Amino acid sequence: MRDALRDAERVTNDADRAAALRRAVDAYDGALAEGFDYEWIEVYREGIRRQALDAHLALATATADPTEALAVLEAAMRHDPYAEPIYQQAMRARAALGHLDEIRALRRTLTRRLEEIDAEPSEDTVDLADRLIAGLRQRRPAGQRNPRDGGRRP
Structure with a gap:
């Protein structure tokens, strides 16, 4: 996910940015180490969740098709x-x-x-x-x- 987010920051055109954001959104499948309750993990879990939600919002904004944007946003709602x-x-x-x-x-x-x-x-x-x-x-x-x-x- 982080590699895709890095790519989204580096690209110079909208199509490549949207493709990188799609990869980031697709890579996020829920909370980091879900089901484990380590004291140290919560800060990392929250940081990654926020990055994923930002990627969802950015992809929905970059998408011209409102139906596609809704699919991305509905996935984001399941995460937060x-x-x-x-x-x-x-x-x-x-x-x-x-x-x-x-x-x-x-x-x-x-x-x-x-x-x-x-x-x-x-x-x-x-x-x-x-x-x-x-x-x-x-x-x-x-x-x-x-x-x-x-x-x-x-």
């Missing part, structure tokens, strides 16, 4: 279900695809997960979700139903 930047980026990708209800679902999921650790979404995240939802509502002609939203009107 509490990281708001992942949810924010996923909301933007869902908005690019016109998925109104999925933005709401992401906001609910994040809220529920943060409650597990006695926290709540930041105002920035709530505001982003509200803006994206409002923007999608404005783009949809009045009275038009969206099959992705169960046929309900916004």
Whole structure:
């Protein structure tokens, strides 16, 4: 993973950077020495996890296809279900695809997960979700139903 991250920093074009980031994301398969509880390992485990999440976010940003970006972001959520930047980026990708209800679902999921650790979404995240939802509502002609939203009107 670190070799791929190093390559991503050194390349000079976007396609090579995205390819290196994909290799980094593919190389990360979970916590370092998962299942082992050595005192010394936690600092390293956390550092590698953060590098992996940064790689996921960078790849999602570098990807022009919102569907591909969502796949990367959903993998990142499995590695860190509490990281708001992942949810924010996923909301933007869902908005690019016109998925109104999925933005709401992401906001609910994040809220529920943060409650597990006695926290709540930041105002920035709530505001982003509200803006994206409002923007999608404005783009949809009045009275038009969206099959992705169960046929309900916004």
